[in-house]
Structure formats: C-alpha cells, structure tokens
Amino acid sequence: MALRDAADDVRAQIGTIRRTEIGAVSPLWARRFALASAETDPIYFDEAAARAAGWAGTPLPPLLLSSTRSFEPGPGRGDLAGDGMSLVDAGYPRGHDVRVLGGGQSLELHADALAGVELATEAEVTDATLKEGRSGELLVVELERRFLTLDGEVLLTCHETRLFR
Numbered sequence: 732m733a734l735r736d737a738a739d740d741v742r743a744q745i746g747t748i749r750r751t752e753i754g755a756v757s758p759l760w761a762r763r764f765a766l767a768s769a770e771t772d773p774i775y776f777d778e779a780a781a782r783a784a785g786w787a788g789t790p791l792p793p794l795l796l797s798s799t800r801s802f803e804p805g806p807g808r809g810d811l812a813g814d815g816m817s818l819v820d821a822g823y824p825r826g827h828d829v830r831v832l833g834g835g836q837s838l839e840l841h842a843d844a845l846a847g848v849e850l851a852t853e854a855e856v857t858d859a860t861l862k863e864g865r866s867g868e869l870l871v872v873e874l875e876r877r878f879l880t881l882d883g884e885v886l887l888t889c890h891e892t893r894l895f896r
Contacts, residue, residue, distance in 0.1 A: 737824035821854035834892030
C-alpha cells in the first residue's frame, strides 16, 4: 500500500517544472571534475587551448552538470529519507517508507556548456508507473532535467529513471 500511495504522490508532480538558478560553474570546479573523471584534454584545463580548439571559453566536462545531484548546500535532516536520499528533489515521494535505485540516464547535448556562464536547471516528472518486478512491485519514475542558460538556451537534457521499492 505504501508504494501505491507513493505513486499517487509522485503522479501529482507530473507536469510541474521545478526551476532552480544554479549560477555559474567556476573554471576551477570544472577542472577538478575533469581531473576526477580522468579527462586529459587540455581544453578543460587551459582557456587558451580551449579557444584554439574553437571553444568560446573553457567548456564544462559533458557529465558535470548531469552528475551533480545538487548545486545547493544540501537538505536538512528532516528532508532526508532513512537511507540518506534527499526528499526535496523532483520525483521523490515524501513520507513513504520506500527505497530508491537509479534506473539509468540518457543525455542529449544541445549546445556548449561553458564555465562562468550563469545557468539554471528545470526538472519535471514525466511519468510514474507501478510495475511488477521479479521480486515484487516497483514504482518507476521518469524525470527530465534540463540545464539551460538564464536566457533560455537549453544546453543539456538528462532523462532519468528512478526505481522505488
């Protein structure tokens, strides 16, 4: 019953867009992410190399935006599930004893994301379906997260699937 109630709560979010202005990603943060992800291309470490390669500035590594769970300080204890997952992000049911698993992502790169450019993210639940799995019922939540400039140019779209049990 808890999973069905959780599904109803998530379905109530369908079509609601949560927009958050995340600010500019600093070149230092972009370089640190590039290092952590074993990126060696000089365009991520040297603006002159990036410009020589045709970029308008230092590019963000492709997975930086979609792999950052939050650009805010983080939720307080009351906004965390028992397993430590944030309950304030789009697509999470609050007040239900459910566990979450990542079900995968696909990315669409639309335009260059550059360090120092002010950005926003928009998250929207697009579907929430109860399905029978091998070990019981699952709630499958589909989410679309867009990263864009403040003037509306979409840079990246991330399609996420979350599985709740």
